[in-house]
Each structure stands twice: as C-alpha cells, then as structure tokens.
Amino acid sequence: MEVKPSDAQQRVAGLTASAAAKVLRIQVPSIWFFYRRRYEKLMGFTTDEGICIAADINHMDTARAVLHEMRHAWQRQSPEWRYRSQTLRERDAILFELGWPR
Ligand SMILES: [Zn+2]
Numbered sequence: 001m002e003v004k005p006s007d008a009q010q011r012v013a014g015l016t017a018s019a020a021a022k023v024l025r026i027q028v029p030s031i032w033f034f035y036r037r038r039y040e041k042l043m044g045f046t047t048d049e050g051i052c053i054a055a056d057i058n059h060m061d062t063a064r065a066v067l068h069e070m071r072h073a074w075q076r077q078s079p080e081w082r083y084r085s086q087t088l089r090e091r092d093a094i095l096f097e098l099g100w101p102r
Pocket of ligand 1: 068072093
C-alpha cells in the first residue's frame with residue numbers, strides 16, 4: 001500500500017535522490033513510500049519502476065536508504081553489475097551508502 005510521508009521526509013528523499021542521480025549519471029527514479037509492519041527492518045527496496053522507502057524512519061535513515069537504493073537502481077542499469085551476485089550487489093550498495101568509494 002502506498003502511503004504519504006511527511007513533506008520534510010519527501011524533500012530529504014527527493015534531494016538525496018537528485019544528488020545521487022548526478023553522481024551515478026542516471027535519471028532520478030520515481031520514489032514512493034511504504035509503512036513497515038512491526039519488527040520489520042527493511043528500510044527500502046528497488047524495482048524497475050523506482051525506489052521505495054519506509055515512511056516511518058528519521059531523516060538521516062531516509063537519506064541513507066535513498067543512497068543505498070539509488071545504487072541498486074544504478075546496478076540494474078549497468079550491464080556489468082546487473083547480473084552480479086546478490087552478495088556483491090549488496091556490499092557495493094552499502095559502500096555507496098557509506099560514501100565510499102569516492
Ligand atoms: Zn541492498
């Protein structure tokens with residue numbers, strides 16, 4: 001179910017996605033939000049349609065989740081990365097989220 005997060009969270013997500021898109025040289029994807037069930041840890045996921053971010057997380061986690069999912073969005077468009085293992089793709093997304101490699 002799609003939900004509407006706060007305007008501030010939408011701005012944080014939008015600005016972070018725009019900056020990451022420039023760095024990654026991809027289009028800014030559609031961004032939408034979901035509510036997590038209790039005990040659910042997932043903060044975001046990526047599909048061919050865009051990225052989806054948890055609506056109940058703080059702004060810092062929103063920025064990190066967007067960076068992480070933007071890297072996955074980039075991987076999907078990369079002939080080199082698209083078919084690499086889940087483990088490698090996940091590690092690469094975490095490194096991007098943490099700001100490395102620069
Ligand atoms: Zn991931």
